[in-house]
Amino acid sequence: MNPQAAVPLTDAAFALCLALLLLAPLAIAGVALINTGLGRCRSAAQALLGNLAIVAVSAIVFALIGATLAGNLPSGPGGAGHILFVAGKPWNWLGEGSFLLGGLGAAPAQSQLALLFEFMAVAMAALIPWGSGADRLRLSAGCAIAAALAATVFPLLAHWVWAGGWLSALGVNFSLGAGFLDGGGAATVHVLGGLSALAVVWIAGPRKGKFPKEGLSTALPGHNAVYVLFGCLLALVGWLAWNVAGAVLWLHAPLSALPGTAVNTLLTASGALAATFAVTRFRFGKPDASLCANGWLAGLVASSACAGIVTPGESLFVGLVAGIATPLLVELLELALSIDDPSGAITVHAVGGLWGLLAAGIFAAQAGQLVAQLVGIATLLGLVLPLVYLLFWLLNRVVAFRVDADGERIGMDLHELGGGAYPEFVIHRDESYR
Amino acid sequence: MKYAGLLVMPAGFFLSVAALVLFPDPVSRTAFVVCGLAVECLGLVVAVRGHMLARGESRP
Numbered sequence: 001m002n003p004q005a006a007v008p009l010t011d012a013a014f015a016l017c018l019a020l021l022l023l024a025p026l027a028i029a030g031v032a033l034i035n036t037g038l039g040r041c042r043s044a045a046q047a048l049l050g051n052l053a054i055v056a057v058s059a060i061v062f063a064l065i066g067a068t069l070a071g072n073l074p075s076g077p078g079g080a081g082h083i084l085f086v087a088g089k090p091w092n093w094l095g096e097g098s099f100l101l102g103g104l105g106a107a108p109a110q111s112q113l114a115l116l117f118e119f120m121a122v123a124m125a126a127l128i129p130w131g132s133g134a135d136r137l138r139l140s141a142g143c144a145i146a147a148a149l150a151a152t153v154f155p156l157l158a159h160w161v162w163a164g165g166w167l168s169a170l171g172v173n174f175s176l177g178a179g180f181l182d183g184g185g186a187a188t189v190h191v192l193g194g195l196s197a198l199a200v201v202w203i204a205g206p207r208k209g210k211f212p213k214e215g216l217s218t219a220l221p222g223h224n225a226v227y228v229l230f231g232c233l234l235a236l237v238g239w240l241a242w243n244v245a246g247a248v249l250w251l252h253a254p255l256s257a258l259p260g261t262a263v264n265t266l267l268t269a270s271g272a273l274a275a276t277f278a279v280t281r282f283r284f285g286k287p288d289a290s291l292c293a294n295g296w297l298a299g300l301v302a303s304s305a306c307a308g309i310v311t312p313g314e315s316l317f318v319g320l321v322a323g324i325a326t327p328l329l330v331e332l333l334e335l336a337l338s339i340d341d342p343s344g345a346i347t348v349h350a351v352g353g354l355w356g357l358l359a360a361g362i363f364a365a366q367a368g369q370l371v372a373q374l375v376g377i378a379t380l381l382g383l384v385l386p387l388v389y390l391l392f393w394l395l396n397r398v399v400a401f402r403v404d405a406d407g408e409r410i411g412m413d414l415h416e417l418g419g420g421a422y423p424e425f426v427i428h429r430d431e432s433y434r
Numbered sequence: 435m436k437y438a439g440l441l442v443m444p445a446g447f448f449l450s451v452a453a454l455v456l457f458p459d460p461v462s463r464t465a466f467v468v469c470g471l472a473v474e475c476l477g478l479v480v481a482v483r484g485h486m487l488a489r490g491e492s493r494p
Contacts (some may be wrong), residue, residue, distance in 0.1 A: 087455040174454050202436075204486045338486050368460065374467050377448055382447025382474040386440045 006012025013248055013255060014109045020245040023111065024120045027238025028055060028127060030231040034297065035131030037227030038290060038430040039344045041192045042411025043135045044223065045421035050130050050139050054146040058126040059119055061150040063101055066122060069155035071095015071163045072114045073107050079083045081159065089173045095159040114249055118158055120242070121189045122150045125188045128193025129200040131343030132335055133208050133401065135220075137200065139416050141401040148391050151194060153384060157188045160379070162250055167379065169371045177369030178408045180376035181360055183261075184239070186353040191380045192388075194350025197341065199389040202399045206340030208408050217334055220342070225289045240265050247308035257308070264307040264315035265300065271319025272326070279327050294330060294344040295323040298352035298367030305356030310363045322352050354380070436484025442477030446470045 009017070009366040032051035039047045067073065070096070071081050082094040104112060126146035130137065158168040161182050172178035181190060210219050222228060240262050247253040247261045276295025299319040306318055329347040333339040339346065354377055361373030392401075402408075407415035414420060450470030457463040 089455070170454070176454075197438070253481055339482075371464050371467055374464075374471060375454065378447050378450035378467065378470050378474060381478065382443045382445075382450070382470070385478075386443050389440055 002406050008108070009110050009113070009248070014113065016117075016258075017113050017245050017248050018256070020241040021116050021120065023241035024238050025123075025244055025247065026234050028120065028124050028232070029092075030235030031124065031127055031131070031297075033231030034228045034293060035134065035343050036126070036132065037224040037231060038222035039134035040220065040411070040415055041223035041422055041425060042420060045419070046139060046323070046412035047130075047134055048421075049417065050137075050142045051127055051386060052137065053143050054126050054130055055123040057143045058122045058146040058150040061147045062122045062154070064120060065151040065383040066155040066158075067101055067115060067118070068097045069095050069152075070118055070158040071404065072111050072118065072158075073097045073101060073103060080091045081164065083164035083285045090169070092164055093156075093160070095155065095163055095165070105405075110249065113245075117185075117245060117249055118162070121185045122154045123135050124185070125149055125154055125189045125193040125196070128190070128345045128349050129196040130278075132197035132341045133200045133204050134342040135412060136204055136401050136402050138399075138401065138407075141204075141396075141399050144395055144399040145196070145392065145401075146202065148395055149192070149388075150154070152391065153196075153388055154188065154192060157192055157384065161188050161376070167372075167376055170375060171368070175368055176296065176372035176375070177361075177364060177366035178372075180372050180382065181251065181369070182305060182357065182376070183251045183308040184243040185246060185354045186301060186305030187376055187380055190304060190349040190353035190363035191357070192302045192384060193378065193383045194346050194348070195422060196216045196388050196392070197345040198339075198350065199294055199385070199392045200401065201339055201341055201346070202389070203392050206338070207342075208405070210340045211257055211338055217340075222290050222342070225293075228290060228293045233291050235297060235300060236266070236269060239269070239303065243303060243307045246304070251308045253308055260312070260415055261308045263312055264310060267302040267312055268303035268307065268315045268322070269296050269299035271316040271427065272296060272302070272323030273319075275320045275323025276327055277323075278322055282369060283327070288327070290344075291330060294348050295326045298322040298326040298348045301349055302356035302359065305353065306360035306363065309360050314359070318356065318363075322355055323361075325351065325355070436481050439477045439481030439484055442480060443474045446473030446475075447478060449473055457491070 036044055036047040039197035041109050081096050084091045126149045130142045159165040167180035170176040209218055241343040243265045244258050244261050271294045276292050277287045280291050299322050302322045330344050357373050450467045453466030469478050
């Protein structure tokens with residue numbers, strides 16, 4: 001499907017979009033469950049409380065600061081912003097929205113829905129690095145990371161991609177297809193979250209005992225596969241809502257194209273799960289539950305970029321590639337690159353999202369779309385990653401990311417909350433894993 | 435080394451963006467955007483290597 005020109009939303013489209021956006025938090029709930037289940041049992045309560053706190057902090061900070069910079073109110077997508085003129089072309093690089101959501105009720109329907117979409121998106125983006133920092137990231141650090149993302153990087157990216165910024169205008173200014181396309185938030189949510197996860201893991205370092213001085217890395221399996229797999233099912237509902245709502249809002253898809261978007265989302269996730277199932281069955285003799293969950297999620301993430309653009313056959317192919325790459329990359333990151341990422345967020349969200357964005361360019365019908373997607377990917381890797389790293393490096397000087405050695409030894413629940421998630425369980429000490 | 439890698443990555447980004455302005459021809463433009471991405475990948479590899487060394491020195 002080619003992206004359509006923007007038209008005002010009909011009442012039916014508005015009602016549908018609003019209903020879908022009210023289902024989108026199920027994706028956030030799913031990722032929160034996955035983050036918790038892939039951590040250790042002695043940090044489970046802290047992990048889930050952290051997910052809640054991050055959603056709250058990101059919403060407050062986005063309302064206070066981020067929404068103004070994202071620039072969806074009151075002028076709406078394509079509205080005014082701070083514009084630089086380079087080589088005779090306008091480069092809209094920063095939004096200029098109303099302060100503290102002023103005029104929300106009087107804004108056009110599409111702007112109100114766009115804002116709601118961005119509230120969900122910023123919560124999801126801030127949640128992703130929390131999973132990667134599991135078992136060593138302090139609650140205050142998680143909240144600080146969420147605040148930093150919601151106030152600075154996310155609004156910038158959201159403006160560039162969704163609110164008439166320079167990436168979305170690549171088609172108008174440089175004849176590159178329809179400009180950078182990101183219907184479901186693959187770039188603004190998932191790649192941003194995944195790259196933030198990489199920065200967090202680099203700055204906080206690995207969990208104690210993960211990489212012993214001798215031998216291979218220690219396996220620290222997630223404590224609850226049921227949370228993880230149920231989280232995947234919840235995530236499917238949320239993702240369907242997210243991708244379909246995004247297709248209406250950002251790709252301006254007609255209502256008749258929406259069932260196709262939903263089918264593509266399901267097919268991409270299904271293809272990815274089937275591929276990961278087969279790869280882990282081949283490599284380990286039995287399918288691996290947590291890697292299959294990661295594969296499923298990687299498929300959903302890839303679908304965020306391309307579900308509204310590709311055909312069902314192409315979406316299945318996108319899912320298969322994501323599903324094959326996920327278990328191999330998780331293994332590569334841990335064994336070869338010594339990156340301790342308990343939730344697999346770097347592979348699932350960053351790599352899955354980048355692959356989806358690339359696939360959207362490859363399979364799009366419009367000439368120049370692939371180059372537009374490549375420019376978007378270059379922005380994410382070349383500008384967003386160093387920016388996020390610098391931001392987190394400075395933040396770590398103010399709010400130490402990592403808990404002290406004693407906290408890590410007794411577990412985050414006891415250290416930060418004073419009580420465990422499962423008080424009747426016997427908690428293993430680190431020594432038992434060596 | 436890790437900071438050198440992270441500094442190289444924005445250079446790749448600016449190369450990609452400059453290609454949009456400097457090259458109206460689609461082939462040259464695509465080639466330079468891809469070159470920009472290649473520079474970013476190089477920076478990422480250096481950054482990853484830098485972080486591996488830093489972590490290896492402080493293994494518990």
